[in-house]
Each structure stands twice: as structure tokens, then as C-alpha cells.
Amino acid sequence: xxxxxxxxxxxxxxxxxxxxxxxxxxxxxxxxxxxxxxxxxxxxxxxxxxxxxxxxxxxxxxxxxxxxxxxxxxxxxxxxxxxxxxxxxxxxxxxxxxxxxxxxxxxxxxxxxxxxxxxxxxxxxxxxxxxxxxxxxxxxxxxxxxxxxxxxxxxxxxxxxxxxxxxxxxxxxxxxxxxxxxxxxxxxxxxxxxxxxxxxxxxxxxxxxxxxxxxxxxxxxxxxxxxxxxxxxxxxxxxxxxxxxxxxxxxxxxxxxxxxxxxxxxxxxxxxxxxxxxxxxxxxxxxxxxxxxxxxxxxxxxxxxxxxxxxxxxxxxxxxxxxxxxxxxxxxxxxxxxxxxxxxxxxxxxxxxxxxxxxxxxxxxxxxxxxxxxxxxxxxxxxxxxxxxxxxxxxxxxxxxxxxxxxxxxxxxxxxxxxxxxxxxxxxx
Numbered sequence: 526x527x528x529x530x531x532x533x534x535x536x537x538x539x540x541x542x543x544x545x546x547x548x549x550x551x552x553x554x555x556x557x558x559x560x561x562x563x564x565x566x567x568x569x570x571x572x573x574x575x576x577x578x579x580x581x582x583x584x585x586x587x588x589x590x591x592x593x594x595x596x597x598x599x600x601x602x603x604x605x606x607x608x609x610x611x612x613x614x615x616x617x618x619x620x621x622x623x624x625x626x627x628x629x630x631x632x633x634x635x636x637x638x639x640x641x642x643x644x645x646x647x648x649x650x651x652x653x654x655x656x657x658x659x660x661x662x663x664x665x666x667x668x669x670x671x672x673x674x675x676x677x678x679x680x681x682x683x684x685x686x687x688x689x690x691x692x693x694x695x696x697x698x699x700x701x702x703x704x705x706x707x708x709x710x711x712x713x714x715x716x717x718x719x720x721x722x723x724x725x726x727x728x729x730x731x732x733x734x735x736x737x738x739x740x741x742x743x744x745x746x747x748x749x750x751x752x753x754x755x756x757x758x759x760x761x762x763x764x765x766x767x768x769x770x771x772x773x774x775x776x777x778x779x780x781x782x783x784x785x786x787x788x789x790x791x792x793x794x795x796x797x798x799x800x801x802x803x804x805x806x807x808x809x810x811x812x813x814x815x816x817x818x819x820x821x822x823x824x825x826x827x828x829x830x831x832x833x834x835x836x837x838x839x840x841x842x843x844x845x846x847x848x849x850x851x852x853x854x855x856x857x858x859x860x861x862x863x864x865x866x867x868x869x870x871x872x873x874x875x876x877x878x879x880x881x882x883x884x885x886x887x888x889x890x891x892x893x894x895x896x897x898x899x900x901x902x903x904x905x906x907x908x909x910x911x912x913x914x915x916x917x918x919x920x921x922x923x924x925x926x927x928x929x930x931x932x933x934x935x936x937x938x939x940x941x942x943x944x945x946x947x948x949x950x951x952x953x954x
Contacts (some may be wrong), residue, residue, distance in 0.1 A: 526835055526938055527551050527560035528895075531567050536574035537889045538871040548573060550895040553937040557891045568899060569651040574871050575887045576608025576639075576896035577852065578878040580776060581698075581752055582827040584610070586632055588617025589626070591849075592917050593829040595629075596612050599637035601849040603942035605933045606898030607825075609640040609886055610849075611878065614651070615673040621646040621657045623665040628664055638895065639934075642882060646671045647686055647697060653677040656686040659662045659695050669884045671698035671752070674907055676734065678704045680741070687747040696748045696882065701734035701759070702726075702800060711840050712801045717786050724840060728756035728803060735759050739766045742773055750881060751775040754820055755800050758809035764819055773879055776822035777811050784808070784921060794835045794842035795921045798826075812864045815873055816937060821881065823873040825852040829917030847915045848866075851922050857902050857929035867902070895938040904930035 528550040537544050539818040551560040566946045579602070585592040602610050612629070614620035620629060626645055645667035649655045652675070670690060676699075690697050710726035712718040716727035735751065739762060742749045754763060754775045766773050780798055789796050796802060803811075813822040828845025836841050848855075856874065859865045871887075879887035882947060887894045890920035910923040934942040 527563035527940060528849070529559045529563045530566045530573055530884065531565055532570055533573035534570055535889060536572050536867045536871050538575065538868050538876040539888045539890060541868050542873070543867055548889065550928070550938045553895055555889060555891055555893045557894055559895035569900050571899055572867065572890045573897060574867070574897050575875045575889060576898050576934065576936065577606050577854065577874045578609040578611065578884065578886055579607045579788075579827065579849065580822055580878040581824045582610040582849065583615060583829065585616065585829060586629060588811035592831050593915060594636065595633045595641070596636040597914060597916045598827070598849065600641050601847070602637075602639045603934045604914055604931060605850040606934055607639065607849055608896035608898070608934060608936050609642060609879070609884065610637070611642045611644060611668065611736045611882065613673050614644055614646040614671065614915050615675070619646045619651045620644075620713060621649050623653070623661050626662060626665045626667060630868070639936050642668045642884065644671050644698065646670065647672045648677060648682065651675040652940040653682060655680055656682065656689060660688055660693055662734045663693060663695060669696040669698050669750070671700070674700045676700055676702060676704040684741050684745060687741055687745040691745050691747040696750060698750045698752055699738050700752050701731055701738055701754070703730040703733040706733070707800075711788055711797060712789065713803050716784070717806065721789070723794070726801070728758055728807060731756045731800060732762060735762050739771065739773070740764070742771050744771075746771045746772070747940070753777050753781065753800065753826065754814070755781040755803050755811060756807045760810060760814055767819070774821040774877070776824050777815065777820050778824055778826035779848060779852050780826065780921060781807060782808065782812055782815070782823065784857050785856050790881060792832040792839040793920050793921070794837065795840055795846060795923065797839060797842050797844050798846060809864075812859060816864055816869060821873065821877045823856065823870070824878070825849055829915055830919045831917055835919050845919065847913065847917055847920050849915065850913050851908065851920055853900060853931060854927040854929035855896070855922065857927070860902065861928060876918055895935055897935045898931060899933040900929060900931045902929050904928060906930060
């Protein structure tokens with residue numbers, strides 16, 4: 526529908542500014558003038574920003590639909606201000622053929638309610654032995670290629686895949702952990718892990734994995750994105766690679782920006798992530814890297830796990846946390862604490878991931894899609910995981926005091942949150 530948003534606090538990551546003003550929507554895109562007969566929404570000074578583009582969401586279709594479906598993930602995304610989910614291929618089976626990709630594309634289109642872009646596996650079955658048909662998968666709609674946390678440890682296979690991806694202009698997304706050192710680790714190496722008696726891995730494993738992949742990028746010239754940089758020791762290598770002109774970008778998950786290893790506390794498995802939570806110094810270094818632009822993208826790394834896989838001894842419990850609904854309020858911690866302002870935050874949440882993937886979102890300029898989130902950055906609440914829309918409730922923020930509440934989400938000018946109430950006359954989407 527045509528909409529005019531009045532009295533908004535506009536968050537414009539492309540201009541790098543926030544300003545008071547109005548925003549006009551006509552025929553599903555942002556316009557420079559109000560359309561005749563447009564519905565008016567009074568934002569009352571609340572923040573209006575481009576919808577979040579969440580790079581790295583796991584939706585457990587096919588194979589584990591009991592953990593998360595496109596319908597439940599889409600509802601969670603809408604409630605969290607996420608208008609585009611960029612999904613991972615670590616499903617059962619892996620998304621490694623055009624047929625599987627077309628299946629999940631149909632499921633997403635039918636059920637998600639928000640935009641969905643799909644990544645495909647880099648190697649067949651994510652087993653690191655034989656690369657997929659990258660060209661056919663790109664034709665079927667894949668926006669990037671990744672084996673997620675199944676690191677390709679055969680350097681020859683990875684170099685061939687990167688060379689092939691370079692020839693097709695495909696983006697490869699890597700998980701930079703040295704696999705031998707990281708296997709079986711439940712915490713970051715150091716005094717805390719030793720005191721807790723947890724199997725640990727040095728943060729240098731991330732640096733080692735990044736150094737290897739940077740060398741291969743230099744050799745092949747491929748486009749490359751690091752899914753998460755979580756340690757201070759990896760940042761100088763990333764900075765040198767960018768300074769040397771390599772086509773590399775990097776992301777970080779919101780949990781690694783707002784939590785540290787001490788949050789593991791009494792072996793709380795909802796805090797078990799991959800990579801494991803780092804030291805406070807590492808967390809602060811990652812926040813500073815986002816502020817400076819060295820780290821380009823903030824994502825939720827939404828990884829649903831059911832109760833059975835989390836209610837286990839810490840070493841045996843599955844890694845990962847849900848994050849679609851908690852991404853925005855958790856990110857507000859970085860704003861309220863001072864390291865980031867809202868335009869810088871939205872550059873990492875929306876503009877940069879859209880640009881890296883060649884998507885049209887992340888902007889408030891005319892002709893950009895009307896994918897928007899209206900939110901109150903200061904609204905306080907206590908998170909109750911039982912209220913989350915995700916099928917899985919494995920959030921480390923359960924019971925946490927948070928600030929930042931989504932008031933409305935629009936995709937292509939259509940309201941997807943709050944969901945229209947058919948019992949209320951005139952409550953249009």
C-alpha cells in the first residue's frame with residue numbers, strides 16, 4: 526500500500542546520518558513525494574530505518590523442521606525487524622543441488638512472509654571433497670557459497686573452488702577456524718576454561734584459519750566473506766588483506782559483540798556457540814572494528830537447537846543460539862553503551878550485507894524497496910524466551926533486561942508485523 530510516515534527519526538546508513546523527517550512509500554518502493562490517497566502513519570519521533578538484512582540464518586528445512594521452519598523463522602524475523610533472511614545451507618540434506626535449492630526457495634516464498642535469499646554449499650554434502658556445480662546453483666538463485674562450520678581442510682579442493690568461483694563472480698563465505706585445533710572445543714583457551722575444566726581452543730585457531738584463506742584469496746582473486754571474526758588476533762590480518770586490495774569482507778555475530786566467556790557461568794548451554802565466546806578484550810576489539818568499518822557486517826547467526834540437544838552436559842550440548850528476534854535489542858546495547866551510533870550500526874546490519882550480496886535493500890533513497898523497521902530504541906523489557914516466535918527457544922538472553930522494541934515491519938510496503946487483525950475493521954497489511 527502507499528504510505529506516508531510522518532514525524533520519524535530517520536536512520537540513513539547510506540548517508541551516515543539520522544534526521545527528523547517524513548518518508549514516502551508508493552507502489553512498494555521509497556518515493557520522493559507522497560502518493561495520492563496514501564495512508565499516513567505518525568511515527569511520533571520513533572526510529573524508522575531500512576529493514577535488517579541478516580546474513581547467515583539457519584532455517585532447518587529440509588531435515589529438521591521441528592527446530593525451525595520458514596513460517597516460524599519468517600514470523601521471528603518480522604518481529605525482529607529483519608526484512609531479508611540470508612539462509613545457510615547446513616540443512617539435512619545440504620543445499621548442494623539446484624533441485625534442493627528450488628525446493629527451499631518454493632518453501633520460503635510460500636511461508637516466510639519476508640524476503641529470503643539462499644546460500645548454497647561450496648562442496649557436495651559439505652564434506653570438503655568435491656565442489657558443487659556453482660554455475661547451475663547461481664542460475665537457480667544462490668547468492669553465495671559456503672560449507673558453514675564444516676571447514677574445507679583440503680587446501681587443493683578449496684583453491685579449486687575459489688578459482689572456479691572467481692571465474693563466475695560468485696561470493697564464497699568462509700568459517701575461519703583451524704579445524705584440527707577447533708575440533709571438540711567448547712570454550713576459548715585461557716584461565717577461565719582451565720578453571721572450568723572445559724575442552725578449549727586458542728583464539729589463534731581463528732587467526733590461523735584466516736591466514737590460510739587470505740593466502741588462497743590472494744592466489745585466486747576470489748570474492749570472499751568471513752562469516753565471523755571474533756578475536757583481536759585475527760583483526761590485523763584482516764586489515765592487511767583489505768589494505769592490499771583483496772576482495773574480502775567480514776562479519777561478526779551479535780552474541781560475540783555483547784557477551785564474553787564469563788557469561789558461560791555455571792555451564793549454561795544456551796551460551797555455547799561456535800566459535801566459543803571470547804574474552805572481554807576480544808569482544809571490545811570486535812566492537813571497535815565494527816565502529817571503524819574493518820568488520821563490515823553484524824548478523825544474528827541464528828542457529829535453532831531443540832531442548833534435547835541443549836539439555837545436555839556442556840561438552841556434549843549442541844552449539845548455537847537463536848537470534849532473529851533478539852538481534853535488534855541486543856544491538857541497542859552497543860548504542861546505549863556508546864561505541865556505535867545508529868547510522869553506523871545500521872550500516873553493518875543492513876546496508877553492507879545488502880551491498881555485498883548485490884541486493885537492493887539497506888537504503889532509504891528513492892526507488893529503494895520499502896523494506897522498513899519502525900522501532901523504539903529505548904523501550905525497556907525483560908526477555909522471556911517462551912514468547913519467541915522461533916520454534917526453538919535457545920537464547921542466551923532469556924531473563925535479560927533489554928532495550929529496543931520493534932513497533933512495525935514492512936516488506937515491499939506491506940506490513941508483516943504486527944500481523945493484521947482480521948477482527949479489526951480497516952486493519953490493513
